[in-house]
Structures are given as structure tokens and as C-alpha cells.
Amino acid sequence: MRRTTKNLSDTSLIARHAATVLAGQLAVMAFGVTDTIVAGRHAQESLAALAISSALYISVYVALLGMLSALLPIWAELRGARNPQAIGGSLRQSLYLCALACLPGMALLLHPGPVLDWTKVPMALRPSVEHYLAVLALALPPALLFRLFSTLNQALGHPRMVTWLQMASLLVKIPLSIWWTFGGAGVPALGVVGCGWATLAVNCGMLALALWLLRTQDIYTPLQLWKRMEPPDGKQLAGFARLGIPSALAVTVEVTSFTLMALFIARQGTLASAAHQIAANMAAVLYMVPLSLAIATSARVSYWRGAGQPVHAQQAVLIGFRLLGIMCIALAAIVFIANRHIASVYSNDPQVVLTAAGLLGWVALYHLADAVQALSIFLLRCYRITLAPLVVYGVLLWGVGLGGGYRWAYLGLGPLEPLASPMPFWAASAAALMLTATVFVAMLCRAVLKECASGSQECAR
Numbered sequence: 001m002r003r004t005t006k007n008l009s010d011t012s013l014i015a016r017h018a019a020t021v022l023a024g025q026l027a028v029m030a031f032g033v034t035d036t037i038v039a040g041r042h043a044q045e046s047l048a049a050l051a052i053s054s055a056l057y058i059s060v061y062v063a064l065l066g067m068l069s070a071l072l073p074i075w076a077e078l079r080g081a082r083n084p085q086a087i088g089g090s091l092r093q094s095l096y097l098c099a100l101a102c103l104p105g106m107a108l109l110l111h112p113g114p115v116l117d118w119t120k121v122p123m124a125l126r127p128s129v130e131h132y133l134a135v136l137a138l139a140l141p142p143a144l145l146f147r148l149f150s151t152l153n154q155a156l157g158h159p160r161m162v163t164w165l166q167m168a169s170l171l172v173k174i175p176l177s178i179w180w181t182f183g184g185a186g187v188p189a190l191g192v193v194g195c196g197w198a199t200l201a202v203n204c205g206m207l208a209l210a211l212w213l214l215r216t217q218d219i220y221t222p223l224q225l226w227k228r229m230e231p232p233d234g235k236q237l238a239g240f241a242r243l244g245i246p247s248a249l250a251v252t253v254e255v256t257s258f259t260l261m262a263l264f265i266a267r268q269g270t271l272a273s274a275a276h277q278i279a280a281n282m283a284a285v286l287y288m289v290p291l292s293l294a295i296a297t298s299a300r301v302s303y304w305r306g307a308g309q310p311v312h313a314q315q316a317v318l319i320g321f322r323l324l325g326i327m328c329i330a331l332a333a334i335v336f337i338a339n340r341h342i343a344s345v346y347s348n349d350p351q352v353v354l355t356a357a358g359l360l361g362w363v364a365l366y367h368l369a370d371a372v373q374a375l376s377i378f379l380l381r382c383y384r385i386t387l388a389p390l391v392v393y394g395v396l397l398w399g400v401g402l403g404g405g406y407r408w409a410y411l412g413l414g415p416l417e418p419l420a421s422p423m424p425f426w427a428a429s430a431a432a433l434m435l436t437a438t439v440f441v442a443m444l445c446r447a448v449l450k451e452c453a454s455g456s457q458e459c460a461r
Helices: 002-042 044-069 071-080 084-110 113-118 123-156 160-182 193-216 218-223 234-266 270-306 310-337 339-346 350-382 387-410 423-455
Strands: none
Touching: 002 044, 002 123, 002 160, 002 193, 002 270, 002 310, 002 339, 044 071, 044 084, 044 123, 044 234, 044 270, 071 084, 071 123, 071 234, 071 270, 071 350, 084 123, 084 218, 084 234, 113 123, 123 160, 123 193, 123 270, 160 193, 234 270, 234 350, 234 387, 234 423, 270 310, 270 339, 270 350, 270 423, 310 339, 310 350, 310 423, 339 350, 350 387, 350 423, 387 423
16 A cells, blocks of 8 residues: 555656656747747748757757766765755766866867768858857857756756746747847847857856856755865766766767758758758657656656665656656657648748658657657666667667668668658668667666665565
8 A cells, every 4th residue: 555655656746747847848949949930931041050050059968968967866866865965065066077068069069160061061051050059159058057957956856946947038038039030129130040149148047047046045955055166076076977978978879860860961952951950840849758757757766766765766667657658659649640730830831841741750750769768768877877878879879770861861771762851861760769769678677677676675575
């Protein structure tokens, strides 16, 4: 009876936590949706430039985000062990990690030329792409610092304030993107670069409000965050690195497989790039559901592990997968059925809508596999398994997904003739994610059962 009550409690906690995180994540994703719609209404060339720029920025940002997000299980375990002051000290040490992460990220965004040369991005699009990325280089540090604030709140089980900040920022982002892209009220039309300036303004505003909340809200008082900054602690930073670097590299492989797909498709012309941007944006929006659930589930699993309760951690894993199945099957079905209607929201160009609608059917299949692997890799981090997923990502996402898509599109694949379209990339990537999800689930089952068998007689019964 007590276990049933615990399960119901965990289900409710995970569902509420995930729903709160999802609301905030959707607000952040609406930044990208807004920019995509604004650029699409501005010009086909603007949408194509945004597709390329966003792909590069997301690769940098999400890779660095993977390193910082790996702190979630560490802080959630400290919460489960009832050691709030250690969370405060760990957060201060994480600022050194964040500073180190910003340097290579900004350098790459400020000097994208080699990547654009390698992927053969059309010269006509390069000025807009390079200017947009230069603005986003300035937006990177406040974005990463705000992500630390977000990760802390998720570990504490209090994501609501982050969500309110993200939703309020959307109300600022939408009018700024429209205003600075099209101009007006004395401001010249900046084109797609105006969306980048809007992103910078919003990121700085969110960070300022986050610092104010950390200073004034009672829930942070036990953490003693505002102590004098300690010198770098080699032991703690090494622990961050052991968990964060493989996680960051794994996310880099995952995201660059997605990014390089956009860059390789760019050589097919603006129509292909514009249609792919719509499909990619929809895939990213859908990903927010498993991402939110993965954050909530991993926070709960890590809490129970920190409290020395592996059986409850195991039950939280199962709850996460049950909730995942319900939500993601429904979303995939909606996208598959309403593909043309969804595409028409993004663009009023009939050719773009027709091409994008065909891709959205593959996005639905892609989402199902992506959801399972996303939840699995977050939970594997809770059990400190990071190197094996990195290898799996490299072999399957780069080799099978990106490599298979490139070969089919430009060289032919077995009996299949070359097909210069975004479709081969999406089909190959969906197949690669299915294999990845299968491997990750097997790894996770082994880790959970091993911990239960060795650490809990209750779980053995």
C-alpha cells in the first residue's frame, strides 16, 4: 500500500514538474517559431538564412548546454541527501565551468567561415548568416547563465519561476522580432538580423530577473548562494568534467547530425532549405515534450538515489516512460494527419508548404524515436553512464543517420537512385534514432536492475 501511494505521488510530481517545464520550454521554442514565421513572411532568402544560422547556433548552444545540464543529477542528489549548503557551493563552482564554456562557443559564432565553406553554403546567404551569428555570440553568455538558474530550479523541484520568466519574455520577444525585422517607428528594417538582436535583448533581461530572484526569494536562502566566491575546486570541477564533458560531446554529436543535415540540404537551394527549416522547427517543438519529461523524471530519480532509495528511483523511471508513451504517440499522430495545415502556418509560399508537408510525415516518425532516446539518455546520466551513449551517438547518428542520408541524397543508396531532396536525410535520421533508442533502453534496464539487485532488498522482493 505504501509503495502504491509513493508511485501515485511520484506520478503526480513528475507530471506537474514536466508540465511546468514544458510550458517554459514551449515559450522558449516559440522564440524560434516566431523568428521562423517572421523570416518566412519577410522573404524566402531570409528564411533560408535563418535555417543555416539557427543550425549553427543551436549546435554550439546545445552542446554547451549539455555540459551544464549534466549538473542536474548532482544537485538533485544533494537535495535528496538533504545537503542544501553543498548545492550553493556547487553552484558557485559551476560558474567557472560556464565561463570556460562561453569562450569556444563565442569564438565559433564569431568566425563561422570555415564551417560555411566546408558545407558549401551559397555566397548570397553568407552576409546575413555571419551578421546574425555575430549578434548571437553576444547572446550566448547570458543564455548559458540563465540555463544554470534553470537547472538549479529543476534540481530543487521548483521550476515555476523559470517558466514564468520564459513566458513573460516571449511577450517581449514577439514584438521586438517583428519590429526590428521589418522596421518602423524610426528603426530601419534589419531583416533576419533583427530577430537576433531581439534574442540578445530578451536573454539579458531574463538573466537580470533571475539574479534578482536568487537574491530575494526565500527558497534559495538555505543554499547560502551569496557567500564569497571560492577559488576553483579541482575535485568538484573534475567531477563536473567526468559527467559534463561526455554529455556535452554526446549532445554535440546529436545536434551536429541535425545541424549538418540543414547545411548539406542548403546546397539544394532556398526552397529545400525553407521547407527543411519548417520541418526542423516542428521537430524541435515536439522535442520539448520528451525533454521536459526527461528533466522532471531525472530530477526525481536522482532525488531518490541521493536519498538512498533505489526502488523508488526504479519506479520513477517506469513512470517517466509510461507518461512518455501517452504524450508522444498522440503528438506524432497529430503531426502526421495535419501536416499540410501545420506547414501553411509557417509560410504562405505554396511550393514551400507542399514540400514541407511531405517532410512532416517523416517528422512524426522521427519524433517517436527521438522521444524514447531523449528520456533514456537523461536517465542514463542519473546512473553516471555517459561514455557508452557518446559512442552510440557517433556510430548511429553520424554514420547511419547523416551518412546514410547524404549518400542517398547525392550518391544513391543501394538500389535507390540519388534524390536531391531533404526527404532522404529525414528518413535516414529516423532510422538511426530508432536504433539509438533501442540500445539506450537496453543500457538503462541493465543499470537500473543492477543497482536494485546490489543495493536494495526491497527491490529484490
